[in-house]
Amino acid sequence: xxxxxxxxxxxxxxxxxxxxxxxxxxxxxxxxxxxxxxxxxxxxxxxxxxxxxxxxxxxxxxxxxxxxxxxxxxxxxxxxxxxxxxxxxxxxxxxxxxxxxxxxxxxxxxxxxxxxxxxxxxxxxxxxxxxxxxxxxxxxxxxxxxxxxxxxxxxxxxxxxxxxxxxxxxxxxxxxxxxxxxxxxxxxxxxxxxxxxxxxxxxxxxxxxxxxxxxxxxxxxxxxxxxxxxxxxxxxxxxxxxxxxxxxxxxxxxxxxxxxxxxxxxxxxxxxxxxxxxxxxxxxxxxxxxxxxxxxxxxxxxxxxxxxxxxxxxxxxxxxxxxxxxxxxxxxxxxxxxxxxxx
Amino acid sequence: xxxxxxxxxxxxxxxxxxxxxxxxxxxxxxxxxxxxxxxxxxxxxxxxxxxxxxxxxxxxxxxxxxxxxxxxxxxxxxxxxxxxxxxxxxxxxxxxxxxxxxxxxxxxxxxxxxxxxxxxxxxxxxxxxxxxxxxxxxxxxxxxxxxxxxxxxxxxxxxxxxxxxxxxxxxxxxxxxxxxxxxxxxxxxxxxxxxxxxxxxxxxxxxxxxxxxxxxxxxxxxxxxxxxxxxxxxxxxxxxxxxxxxxxxxxxxxxxxxxxxxxxxxxxxxxxxxxxxxxxxxxxxxxxxxxxxxxxxxxxxxxxxx
Amino acid sequence: xxxxxxxxxxxxxxxxxxxxxxxxxxxxxxxxxxxxxxxxxxxxxxxxxxxxxxxxxxxxxxxxxxxxxxxxxxxxxxxxxxxxxxxxxxxxxxxxxxxxxxxxxxxxxxxxxxxxxxxxxxxxxxxxxxxxxxxxxxxxxxxxxxxxxxxxxxxxxxxxxxxxxxxxxxxxxxxxxxxxxxxxxxxxxxxxxxxxxxxxxxxxxxxxxxxxxxxxxxxxxxxxxxxxxxxxxxxxxxxxxxxxxxxxxxx
Numbered sequence: 037x038x039x040x041x042x043x044x045x046x047x048x049x050x051x052x053x054x055x056x057x058x059x060x061x062x063x064x065x066x067x068x069x070x071x072x073x074x075x076x077x078x079x080x081x082x083x084x085x086x087x088x089x090x091x092x093x094x095x096x097x098x099x100x101x102x103x104x105x106x107x108x109x110x111x112x113x114x115x116x117x118x119x120x121x122x123x124x125x126x127x128x129x130x131x132x133x134x135x136x137x138x139x140x141x142x143x144x145x146x147x148x149x150x151x152x153x154x155x156x157x158x159x160x161x162x163x164x165x166x167x168x169x170x171x172x173x174x175x176x177x178x179x180x181x182x183x184x185x186x187x188x189x190x191x192x193x194x195x196x197x198x199x200x201x202x203x204x205x206x207x208x209x210x211x212x213x214x215x216x217x218x219x220x221x222x223x224x225x226x227x228x229x230x231x232x233x234x235x236x237x238x239x240x241x242x243x244x245x246x247x248x249x250x251x252x253x254x255x256x257x258x259x260x261x262x263x264x265x266x267x268x269x270x271x272x273x274x275x276x277x278x279x280x281x282x283x284x285x286x287x288x289x290x291x292x293x294x295x296x297x298x299x300x301x302x303x304x305x306x307x308x309x310x311x312x313x314x315x316x317x318x319x320x321x322x323x324x325x326x327x328x329x330x331x332x333x334x335x336x337x338x339x340x341x342x343x344x345x346x347x348x349x350x351x352x353x354x355x356x357x358x359x360x361x362x363x364x365x366x367x368x369x370x371x372x373x374x375x376x377x378x379x
Numbered sequence: 380x381x382x383x384x385x386x387x388x389x390x391x392x393x394x395x396x397x398x399x400x401x402x403x404x405x406x407x408x409x410x411x412x413x414x415x416x417x418x419x420x421x422x423x424x425x426x427x428x429x430x431x432x433x434x435x436x437x438x439x440x441x442x443x444x445x446x447x448x449x450x451x452x453x454x455x456x457x458x459x460x461x462x463x464x465x466x467x468x469x470x471x472x473x474x475x476x477x478x479x480x481x482x483x484x485x486x487x488x489x490x491x492x493x494x495x496x497x498x499x500x501x502x503x504x505x506x507x508x509x510x511x512x513x514x515x516x517x518x519x520x521x522x523x524x525x526x527x528x529x530x531x532x533x534x535x536x537x538x539x540x541x542x543x544x545x546x547x548x549x550x551x552x553x554x555x556x557x558x559x560x561x562x563x564x565x566x567x568x569x570x571x572x573x574x575x576x577x578x579x580x581x582x583x584x585x586x587x588x589x590x591x592x593x594x595x596x597x598x599x600x601x602x603x604x605x606x607x608x609x610x611x612x613x614x615x616x617x618x619x620x621x622x623x624x625x626x627x628x629x630x631x632x633x634x635x636x637x638x639x640x641x642x643x644x645x646x647x648x649x650x651x652x653x654x655x656x657x658x659x660x661x662x663x664x665x666x667x668x669x670x671x672x673x674x675x676x677x678x679x680x681x682x683x684x685x
Numbered sequence: 686x687x688x689x690x691x692x693x694x695x696x697x698x699x700x701x702x703x704x705x706x707x708x709x710x711x712x713x714x715x716x717x718x719x720x721x722x723x724x725x726x727x728x729x730x731x732x733x734x735x736x737x738x739x740x741x742x743x744x745x746x747x748x749x750x751x752x753x754x755x756x757x758x759x760x761x762x763x764x765x766x767x768x769x770x771x772x773x774x775x776x777x778x779x780x781x782x783x784x785x786x787x788x789x790x791x792x793x794x795x796x797x798x799x800x801x802x803x804x805x806x807x808x809x810x811x812x813x814x815x816x817x818x819x820x821x822x823x824x825x826x827x828x829x830x831x832x833x834x835x836x837x838x839x840x841x842x843x844x845x846x847x848x849x850x851x852x853x854x855x856x857x858x859x860x861x862x863x864x865x866x867x868x869x870x871x872x873x874x875x876x877x878x879x880x881x882x883x884x885x886x887x888x889x890x891x892x893x894x895x896x897x898x899x900x901x902x903x904x905x906x907x908x909x910x911x912x913x914x915x916x917x918x919x920x921x922x923x924x925x926x927x928x929x930x931x932x933x934x935x936x
Contacts, residue, residue: 109473156670160677163416163472167612168673171666174605178662184655234797234804241788244777251737251771252850253763253792262798292605296418296480303477349492355485362478363466 058373059224059311066090066217070210083209084281089321090220091277093314096301097220098270101227103299104308105236106263107243111166112153112173113298116268118180118290119146120275125192125285135198135206139276146272147265149176154264158257173295180287191286198280206280216277220314223270227310230266239263304361306368315369327354381642383517388635394523396630397530401585402603403610403622404537405578411617412553412574413468416475419459419482421604423579427452427586428595429490432499441504441591448587449580456579460572468571487597498594526588533584534623541619550574555617606633609669615679625680629665636664689748690715690884691736691767691854696745698728698735698908705731706742707908713854718876718885720895723905724929729888730772732905733858736886737769738762750853764793768852770843772859778832782823782842785831787814789849817845820882821875837868844875848882855879857887861894869894896920904928 123142305316434444510518541547614621641657689712698706734740738759
């Protein structure tokens with residue numbers, strides 16, 4: 037590990053191969069996983085867990101696009117997960133079960149919501165921005181709880197996954213896994229392109245010094261708004277996938293705690309590196325999934341009563357762990373892997 | 380009939396607004412003076428409620444429990460300050476949001492660990508358990524009136540503290556210009572602790588006061604925290620006056636809106652649609668309200684910082 | 686004064702009861718190097734902020750190139766050719782020197798809504814940027830991250846960025862602030878070279894530099910312009926001398 041830390045590049049143009057290595061390994065693992073999954077004897081479980089990881093990775097990455105490259109701390113990003121999810125549920129309940137209809141509508145709804153809320157939110161700065169995005173997220177959350185026709189508080193269970201061009205191939209977990217991976221890779225490459233583009237450069241410049249950007253003739257607002265809309269659409273896509281993965285939609289998709297978790301994934305993985313957000317999502321979800329088991333194992337010496345109480349209350353370990361990560365692991369996991377933010 | 384209903388709802392809104400103010404006051408000061416976002420402020424409200432419940436069960440007397448809960452909530456707030464928050468003051472907002480989020484995760488589970496997941500009930504103290512007749516035949520619980528009285532009293536006390544005392548002056552100065560205060564040679568660390576402990580105690584007090592009328596349960600602070608944030612953002616961060624006004628506004632808009640949105644919509648829509656849309660819109664009202672205010676005044680009604 | 690590139694008419698700014706800019710009128714013709722001097726706290730930086738649009742004016746007008754720009758935001762003024770540098774160095778620290786400048790080229794040349802293509806490799810952006818860097822003498826340092834440049838180099842970079850917006854008028858807020866002797870010589874050389882390219886309005890504390898550089902000088906005291914004239918006459922002006930006496934040695 038120390039070797040990796042020392043390998044922090046001091047040159048200003050790190051060789052491309054170094055930059056690409058981490059995401060390359062990451063996507064190779066994700067692509068090979070379905071081939072190896074049968075060996076674990078729990079193929080369905082592994083595929084569904086990894087699908088979730090990738091879906092949240094996609095959502096966290098979309099957040100990183102504005103948080104890491106635009107310094108816009110959106111605390112209401114889970115709203116887009118909800119929009120994507122409810123697009124599936126609402127359309128399905130009206131008989132439109134095809135993904136080719138659902139996805140464009142999910143994206144359009146996300147774009148619309150992002151445009152309206154972004155126009156208002158981006159007038160504010162700093163803490164006010166955090167709070168107003170939070171408020172918009174809450175607004176949508178409460179709207180969802182009051183949609184009695186679509187399950188209200190309880191949400192709605194999907195009869196089945198979305199159709200794909202009239203076929204039900206997405207019912208196959210491997211095919212669905214493939215679709216998720218395809219979406220993740222696609223949005224990742226798209227995001228990378230955006231970050232390096234003229235547009236992305238303006239966004240990055242605004243992150244570093246907004247006044248300077250105005251002083252050379254840019255109006256940051258428009259660029260931030262467009263980035264916010266793109267990011268919202270990507271998160272909306274993640275919402276579409278999440279609804280299909282869980283075959284269930286409820287307001288819990290868009291609690292503010294969920295938005296907080298998305299931010300956490302980005303920070304955990306390392307802000308402003310895109311693939312870091314995916315890694316952060318993976319670590320977060322796997323920790324959530326396996327911390328009880330780890331505790332069970334670690335506490336086996338403590339007697340079964342205490343052991344089971346500890347496992348049951350794993351969040352009492354998880355919470356402090358989050359605090360410790362914030363306090364001591366600056367730069368996130370990608371930072372530890374030898375690269376901070378690039379820009 | 381509608382007029383009395385409106386009056387009752389206005390009283391409820393006032394009571395809710397005052398509770399919100401108790402929470403928001405500490406939050407806005409901590410925010411304004413220390414530039415510190417404390418998401419864990421909501422769990423301090425929850426802890427206050429649990430302390431009141433536990434002490435009531437122990438002593439059998441709500442008043443005594445309240446007296447015990449206040450210093451305990453204060454001590455608890457200070458403990459959190461020393462253990463966690465102190466290390467976050469010089470971090471950016473993002474780190475603060477995340478670390479205090481961790482505190483929420485921990486404490487929501489910790490109260491489950493100690494008191495179980497089932498909601499606790501605190502009986503309304505006997506002296507305050509009756510109702511008063513407001514107009515012919517319409518009763519209003521005395522305890523809710525007591526909350527309104529207590530809330531107004533604390534608001535007044537806070538106003539005197541902030542506007543008339545030396546510490547209050549420093550707090551006001553700190554909210555406007557923190558650099559200047561530290562340049563004056565004030566022990567900022569201690570000022571922070573005082574503000575923090577006081578804010579935690581106020582939130583705890585709010586929690587303790589509502590314990591008899593709400594169910595005391597894990598996560599009860601989460602949603603009210605967001606409302607408190609809405610309040611301080613509308614009021615202007617760091618402004619007690621703004622927080623007070625915004626809290627009352629939010630309390631009224633939310634409470635009155637929930638019961639009247641369907642009625643008002645009935646003028647425009649058929650009854651069935653009206654009641655459905657009304658129910659859908661009502662919980663969103665305060666957020667729409669907030670968005671509208673921030674659209675015209677991006678730094679809130681009474682921005683403390685110039 | 687029909688050919689004035691920049692004209693200020695009765696410009697005012699106050700913070701509460703404190704009047705920082707008090708009825709300032711001034712015109713700067715095309716091609717001139719105009720310096721504004723004044724004791725500390727005279728309101729020089731505020732005036733620059735008002736001209737560039739960073740700070741709104743209470744009343745009065747800013748006319749630039751024949752148009753009233755008083756109500757335009759900063760980025761609109763930049764687009765019309767009114768560029769500025771900052772007293773406190775204000776570059777994008779994470780970007781290379783070249784990227785800092787080519788971003789300014791990008792701002793005036795076509796779309797910034799392109800979501801594809803690697804902007805860092807666009808020759809049509811990098812070449813003009815490189816020219817600007819060469820003009821200020823930073824050509825050899827183009828690939829260095831701006832945050833790692835020396836203070837003097839950052840001042841040069843500021844100039845290059847401002848130049849890259851192809852300004853008709855350069856507003857310079859203490860271009861020599863914080864530079865050492867050698868560095869200030871270099872920046873001064875750059876400024877001498879720039880005067881043939883563009884009109885310059887600068888504020889500066891270094892009197893030696895001001896008197897060697899400026900065609901005309903205005904003196905600002907407590908927000909009021911007390912004199913505008915050639916360097917020689919300003920030097921001889923008794924009112925200016927009394928305002929400055931004991932403040933700073935007039936070179």
